Structure formats: C-alpha cells, structure tokens
Amino acid sequence: MSSAKVDMKVVLLGSSYTGKSCLVNRFVNETFDEKIQETVGAAFSAKTIDIGNEQQMVLGVWDTAGQERFESMSKMYYRKSNAAILCYDVTQKESFDKLKFWAKQLNENEPSCRIYVTATKVDLLEVGQKRAVTLETVEDYAETIEASIFETSAKKNFNVNELFLKIAKDFNKINKINKIHKNENENMKKKKTKKLNLNEEKRKKHCCK
Template structure:
C-alpha cells in the first residue's frame, strides 16, 4: 500500500437488475478490464474490488456487489444491501421487460436502505448491451430518471467497454459527497488496508458458493 495517501476508504456499491442483463460482465469490465461472452448465473451475491486513486490525498476501494437477479434470491437482498453507499441498476436493451423491472429494484432499495441525515442513496441507470442494438431505448429516460431521483443514465456495453467507467465515476462522486457531508473523512472506521480487503473477498466467496 502506498503510504503517501492520507486517507483510504471502502465504499460498497451495488449492481442490481434482472438476471442476464450483464451485471457480472459490467463489473468484470470495470474492475478487471476483461469480458467473457459466456453466461454464468450469479448465486446469491459475489463481489469484486476496484481501487481508485481519486486524488493525491484519497484512495477509494470499491466493493462492487453483483446481486443475483433471479426472484428466488429476492428475500436475501436486505442482507446484501447492508452498508451500501450507491447502486447501479442495469437493464438489457434487447429485453424490454428488464426495463419494466427497474422500478421494482428502485422500490427494493428504498425499502431496505437508508442513509444518515436523510440523504438519498445515489443511483445510476445503465442501459446495457448497446453494442447489440441502439434502436430500442425506452422513451424519455431523462424524465424517468428525474421522476425517480436517479442521478443519470448511460448507454453501456461491457463487450465494447462503452461508458462504464464514466457512469461509475458519477456514482462514486455522489457517494463521496454524501460521505463528506456526514463528516466521515477522518474516521478510522472507514480506513482499510489491502490485506483486510483480500480477507473480506475470500470470506465472501466462500459464503456465496
């Protein structure tokens, strides 16, 4: 770990949406820079780590939680959502019904997550698989996001690496603003070390099998 950073923090980010919309592929592209066309169902939840050297004083370690989209795992979301500071909701441009589920996921977040001082959980919307089609966008996504207090929406493609980092940076910036507003930037409770991150990932992988 580079000791020149004055603060190092851990943010838990949720990536949610119906099954098969590309959540795992988005996380792998963003965290690892890789893409695989092979689909493998997520059982419960899994997560990856992405480290951001945000500025010369702050390093942000993101836990990107990949939450299963199948209905049979819905009762577990309250456990997986705990301590999250932001969420990306993903839908599949080739499957219109997955956009219809976005409000369900939003309501699930509102029911199960509350932030200190009454802030809204930062949420972004990802219209995924833009490499396959660009002609099936739902009407007026900008108005939809405004009505549902969503920060922004982006066309994304994990395969072609389109807009994923851009969208995630907006989400992290919003989470960081909430974090500063809560006066936590100097709290030892949010500082971490790399060996702790590795241990956490190992435990999670074991419990989610």
C-alpha cells in the same frame, strides 16, 4: 474476496441476463467474457480507483443474482449500500420494468442509497437492434427517483469506468458535505456549552456579593 478495506459499498441489481456480471468483470478485471458464469446468490469484488486530486477510493462491489428465486436474499446484499446500479438490457422492456421493483425496494429499505439507472448492451444498437424503452422515458423515470442515468457496453468498454468513477466522486462529495455539517454542528454545541458556562460563572459571582 478481497481483503482491502472498503470505502464504499456498491450493489448491482436487475433481471437475469442484463449483463451485471459482465459490467463488474469489465470494471474490476478489465476483461469481457460473453460466457461468464451466471451469478448464484451474489459475488463480491473490490477495486481501488483514482478520483482525482491524488485521492483514491476502494469500491466494494456486490453483483447480485437476477433470478426471482434469489430476490428474498438480495436485501442482505444491498443492506447499507451507498450506491446501487440498477441494470436493464437496452433491448428488453421487461428488464426496465423490473428495475422499478428494485428502486421501490431500495426506497423502502435503504432510502439514503443513491441510484444509478444503467442501460447495458448498448453495442446491440449498433448492429440493428432497437431500443425497448426510449431515452426520454428513462430520463423521466430517473427524475422521479432522483437517479443518475448511464448507458454502457461491457463488450465495447463504453462508459463502464465512467459509471463507477461518477459513483465514487458523488460519494466523496457527499462525505465532504456531511463532514462540514458535522463540524458546524459540533462548533455550535461548543459555543452553546461555553455560553452556558459563562452564564453559570456570572450567577455564581453575583451570589457571592
């Protein structure tokens, strides 16, 4: 486990064999291994990325197990996540259907967590395998849960870095907006306090006449 200070927490959720671990391995280690060991429970890794304007961000990434026997444990891993990558195998409809389960779990338990619906193994489409779910269907569903969508291939290194960069930039943008709102609220409170103090001073002067 990395000792780096993490700026944001990202969790990967989805069925077994949807390529979650390969996606993380490609992003963090810039490698691909078809025989990567299946995740048991969850695995943590961290990586620093450049998000532009000489800014960097450390992403803490939790890769969770997809087996049903670990589902009850997953809540402890996606707790307080800032972003969730919901993975489905582009050639397996069952994995897309299962993705809806995780979206529901996040909506109920971590409603502020941003969701990124992510198709994996799109390289399989190049060798003749068919889409299990149309892109239009995915887009329509993503709209209902206000999620971004990505299509990726860890094997071909397609759209992997772009996915994580988008997640980091979205989080950074939200943070900036929240800080602006916080400063505005603090300024309003200061103005109200100042006004109350002035009114109090006026009352005191009037009483002393």
